[in-house]
Amino acid sequence: MRAAVYGAGGSKSHELVVKDVPDPKPGWGEVRVRVRVSGVNPTDWKAREWSARNLPWPEQIPNQDGAGEIDAVGEGVDPSRRGQRVWVYHAARQRPNGTAAQYTVVPSAQAVHLPEGISFSQGAGLGIPYLTAHRCLFGDGGVQGRTVLVSGGAGAVGHAAIQLARWAGARVITTVSSEEKARIASDAGAHGVLNYRDADFREKLKAAAPGGIHHVVEVALGANLEAMLPALAPHAVIWTYATEEKDPVLPVRALMTNNLSIRGMLVYGLTAQMLEDGVRDVTAALRAGALEPLPEHRFTLEQTAAALDAVKKNAVGKVLIDIP
C-alpha cells in the first residue's frame, strides 16, 4: 500500500516520505480499514517532532483520525462488519499504522459505524476533537440548562464543544480572536461570541452570563483564567486540555472562596468506558443532525508533510488528507 512514513532513526528521522509498504493484517479483535480521508490534529505533528527518534518500531505512519470502509476483520470480530463505513480514532496511539495510508488496522471498537449521510470528510474530523470535547463537557455529568464557556470556539476541539454542548441543551458562550473565527463559532451555534482581545472583554463576558458560567472548556488556562474568574458561578468547573509555554500561577484564594475546580484532561488517558460514552453521544448527535464539519483544507497523501505543517501553523478549519 502507499503510506506516509517517518522514523528509521538518524538525525532526519522526522522526515516524511511517501512510499510502498506492506499491507497491514488485522490481528485478533482488530479490523482493517481502507482509509479514504485522514484527519490531522496538533497531536500528529507533535508526535512526529517529539517522538520520531524514540519509536518502539522502525517506522511510523502518522495521524490518529480517519474514515473509510472496513475491508477485513481479524478473529473474534463479526464478519458482517466487512464493508461498513466507519470513522477511526487513536489509530497511531502506541501503534505504527496511523491513517496517512491506504490501510490502517485498529481494535474493532476504534472503528465506529458512520451514520448514513455523514461524509468520510466529516468522519475523519471526529476522533480526537470530539472525544476530547465530549469528556471536557460531560465528565461531571450533563450540561443541560447550564451556561458553558468554550474558549477558542473556532478551534477543532472548541468547535466540537460548542456543537455538543448545544446538542445537550446548554447555553454556550465562546471566545475567538478574529471576525473569520467569530463566523465559524457562530455558525456552530454559540449563543454568544466574544473577542477575547477586546479591551472590555471581562465586562462583556460578565454581561453575557448574568447567572454566572457553570462550566468551562479551556484551551489556554493561563492566558484566560484571570479574565474569566469574575464571570464564574460558585462551584464552576474548568476543564483544561491544552498546555501553554509556561504553567500558570493559580489564584488559590479565589478558587477556594468560590468552590471552583480545575480538571485536567488527556484524551489518551480516557478509560474504555469514557471513550464508549463519547462514541455513543457523538453518534447520537450525528444522527440528530446536530454536528456540522469545520471549513476544510485538503491535501494529497504526497503532501502529508505540508498538511502536518499547516496544523502546526494554526490553519483555521480542518486539515484533511485525501487517500488515493
Ligand SMILES: NC(=O)c1ccc[n+]([C@@H]2O[C@H](COP(=O)([O-])OP(=O)(O)OC[C@H]3O[C@@H](n4cnc5c(N)ncnc54)[C@H](OP(=O)(O)O)[C@@H]3O)[C@@H](O)[C@H]2O)c1
Ligand atoms: N488534552 C488532550 O487530550 C487534547 C486533545 C486535543 C487537543 N489538545 C491540544 O489542544 C490544543 C488545541 O487543539 P485543537 O485541535 O483544537 O487546535 P486548533 O484547531 O488549532 O484550535 C486552537 C484554538 O485555540 C484558540 N486559542 C489560542 N489561544 C487562545 C486563547 N488565549 N484564548 C482563546 N482561544 C485561544 C485558537 O484561536 P486564536 O489563537 O485565534 O484565538 C484556535 O482557534 C492543541 O495544543 C492540542 O495539542 C489536547
